[in-house]
Amino acid sequence: MQQARDISTGISADIAGLIKTVLDRRIRKVIGTAAIFAGVAVLLIMVLFPILWMVSTSFKVEEATFNMPPEWIPRAPTLENYKSFFTSGSMFLTWVKNSTIVCAATVFAALTFGSMAAYALSRYNFRWTGPVMLFFVFTQMIPFTLLLLPEYVLFSKLKLLNTYLGLTLAYTPIALPLTIWILKGFFDGIPRELEEAAYVDGCGRVRALISVVLPLSGPGLLSAGIYVLLMAWQEFIFGLTLMGRPEMRTLIAGMYMTFHADLRVYYGPMMAGAVLMSLPVVIAYIFLQRYLIQGLMAGALKG
Amino acid sequence: MAMFQVKRFRGLSDQQFALVLVMPAVILCFVVIVIPILYNVYLSFTAYQIVDPERGFAFVGLKNYARVLRRTDFLSSFGKAMIFSVGATLLEFILGFAAALLLNSQIRLRELFRGILVIPWVMPTVVVAYLWLWVLNGQFGILNWLLVQIGVLSEFFNWLSDPISAFAGVIFINSWKTFPFHMVILLAALQTIPEELLEAANIDGASAIQRFWRITLPLMRYVILALLMFRFILNLRNFDIIFMTTEGGPGIATLTMPLWIYRVGFLEWDTSMAAAIAVLWAIVMAIVAGLVMRFGRLAGED
Numbered sequence: 001m002q003q004a005r006d007i008s009t010g011i012s013a014d015i016a017g018l019i020k021t022v023l024d025r026r027i028r029k030v031i032g033t034a035a036i037f038a039g040v041a042v043l044l045i046m047v048l049f050p051i052l053w054m055v056s057t058s059f060k061v062e063e064a065t066f067n068m069p070p071e072w073i074p075r076a077p078t079l080e081n082y083k084s085f086f087t088s089g090s091m092f093l094t095w096v097k098n099s100t101i102v103c104a105a106t107v108f109a110a111l112t113f114g115s116m117a118a119y120a121l122s123r124y125n126f127r128w129t130g131p132v133m134l135f136f137v138f139t140q141m142i143p144f145t146l147l148l149l150p151e152y153v154l155f156s157k158l159k160l161l162n163t164y165l166g167l168t169l170a171y172t173p174i175a176l177p178l179t180i181w182i183l184k185g186f187f188d189g190i191p192r193e194l195e196e197a198a199y200v201d202g203c204g205r206v207r208a209l210i211s212v213v214l215p216l217s218g219p220g221l222l223s224a225g226i227y228v229l230l231m232a233w234q235e236f237i238f239g240l241t242l243m244g245r246p247e248m249r250t251l252i253a254g255m256y257m258t259f260h261a262d263l264r265v266y267y268g269p270m271m272a273g274a275v276l277m278s279l280p281v282v283i284a285y286i287f288l289q290r291y292l293i294q295g296l297m298a299g300a301l302k303g
Numbered sequence: 304m305a306m307f308q309v310k311r312f313r314g315l316s317d318q319q320f321a322l323v324l325v326m327p328a329v330i331l332c333f334v335v336i337v338i339p340i341l342y343n344v345y346l347s348f349t350a351y352q353i354v355d356p357e358r359g360f361a362f363v364g365l366k367n368y369a370r371v372l373r374r375t376d377f378l379s380s381f382g383k384a385m386i387f388s389v390g391a392t393l394l395e396f397i398l399g400f401a402a403a404l405l406l407n408s409q410i411r412l413r414e415l416f417r418g419i420l421v422i423p424w425v426m427p428t429v430v431v432a433y434l435w436l437w438v439l440n441g442q443f444g445i446l447n448w449l450l451v452q453i454g455v456l457s458e459f460f461n462w463l464s465d466p467i468s469a470f471a472g473v474i475f476i477n478s479w480k481t482f483p484f485h486m487v488i489l490l491a492a493l494q495t496i497p498e499e500l501l502e503a504a505n506i507d508g509a510s511a512i513q514r515f516w517r518i519t520l521p522l523m524r525y526v527i528l529a530l531l532m533f534r535f536i537l538n539l540r541n542f543d544i545i546f547m548t549t550e551g552g553p554g555i556a557t558l559t560m561p562l563w564i565y566r567v568g569f570l571e572w573d574t575s576m577a578a579a580i581a582v583l584w585a586i587v588m589a590i591v592a593g594l595v596m597r598f599g600r601l602a603g604e605d
């Protein structure tokens with residue numbers, strides 16, 4: 001009898017313990033998930049709040065930007081702040097054109113020279129691979145302010161100040177190392193047999209690169225391309241220094257000069273400008289997100 | 304490749320062909336980066352002033368360097384660059400790692416959250432700067448209003464006009480923009496950790512914190528080390544964020560070395576002295592980069 005009761009209490013204790021662990025685990029899991037969501041929420045607020053505040057301010061009339069308590073959503077939304085960039089007195093569209101030209105040229109140059117170099121480094125048992133890679137890493141570590149002055153002096157001697165060619169020349173080498181890094185990773189992943197088959201068919205080395213390898217490296221070119229685009233679009237200090245003439249400024253440098261120190265009280269137009277400057281890259285990012293993140297990881301994890 | 308009879312492009316060997324492919328990129332980097340650096344070294348030994356070309360390129364020996372070392376700004380902006388870089392690298396790493404760990408769990412809408420969190424990183428620097436100038440504004444800033452509402456502050460505070468909070472401010476603004484870079488890379492690294500390993504530890508009764516310290520962290524130490532080294536060196540040369548928010552001020556509170564070079568070269572228009580500072584800074588950077596890499600290699604070995 002006593003024994004039976006012992007067994008039964010033992011069993012019930014076991015069951016109770018089991019229920020407790022299961023519950024425990026479930027509670028812990030719930031708490032864990034809640035903590036994760038709370039953490040994610042904090043980060044999302046940290047990122048989104050200032051961005052949404054910028055967008056909200058950009059649609060406000062001037063007096064409304066100074067209202068306390070703040071108008072979270074503009075009570076009388078206006079497009080005035082945006083309109084000011086498209087009136088005849090504004091150089092906004094000229095700057096957009098300048099930036100577009102320089103960005104396109106930089107992306108083209110970086111991808112062309114970058115894919116050539118990356119292909120050589122990936123495929124041929126090139127004697128100078130080590131030193132060449134080291135050279136590119138070295139160029140990445142140079143502080144840009146160090147280049148600014150001598151480049152300004154040199155470019156002024158070569159009559160390259162205020163030219164698209166000049167700024168493209170300044171941007172391309174900044175973008176090249178990473179382009180080569182990303183593309184080399186992609187080329188490494190393309191099987192050599194494909195080119196060997198092409199050689200058997202009588203292709204030359206140049207044709208094998210152009211008609212066999214390049215068509216297969218679309219994603220790699222996109223990854224590297226969006227990288228170069230982001231860098232060139234937002235680059236500031238070379239644009240400011242090498243393009244001194246107002247009508248030759250890049251969008252970023254032009255907008256910076258527009259809202260130079262004294263004028264930093266007109267927050268409505270400033271935020272509208274900020275929205276306009278972000279739009280192209282944010283849209284590009286939304287569509288090419290996958291390639292951007294792939295490129296980032298390809299560049300990083302191999303290093 | 305030698306097994307095949309490859310058509311020779313203008314009779315070049317493979318080595319020569321590879322050289323032809325690499326040369327344009329190397330030449331471009333050489334012309335636009337190496338030559339200006341050498342030219343900069345040359346300028347630093349002359350009396351050249353861009354606003355006064357009459358003075359020409361008279362050789363003055365080490366005079367410019369002596370002038371640099373006499374300025375107290377040299378040590379102060381060197382120290383500030385170091386503190387900025389250490390602070391910014393740590394803050395962006397902590398934020399990025401936290402985000403990566405959170406997003407590595409099996410939660411819904413993970414891809415969407417990751418997509419949103421990367422946005423600051425693609426936004427142009429000038430936009431990030433303006434955004435925070437507005438949020439931190441001393442008179443009408445939303446942050447001030449919120450902090451007063453919840454009782455943290457009793458009155459509005461001009462964040463970027465106080466030396467210490469301005470310094471903390473530029474570090475934070477910088478990290479707000481760059482933490483997604485850490486997040487993406489650490490997330491990728493986290494996903495390479497074998498699931499079974501963590502599962503086994505879980506069954507053996509290891510808590511989440513233990514699993515993190517004993518399994519996750521050791522397995523990721525190479526990626527973390529490489530990331531920290533890379534970012535530390537890049538943050539040392541950071542210019543844009545500080546220039547666009549505080550311009551090195553108030554006074555010289557956020558005047559790091561890159562900012563000082565700019566100030567001397569393009570605001571004081573002292574070309575040859577700016578060149579000398581740049582040379583000294585490049586030497587310091589090379590030494591620091593070398594030390595950081597050596598330290599990284601040592602730490603990576605054990």
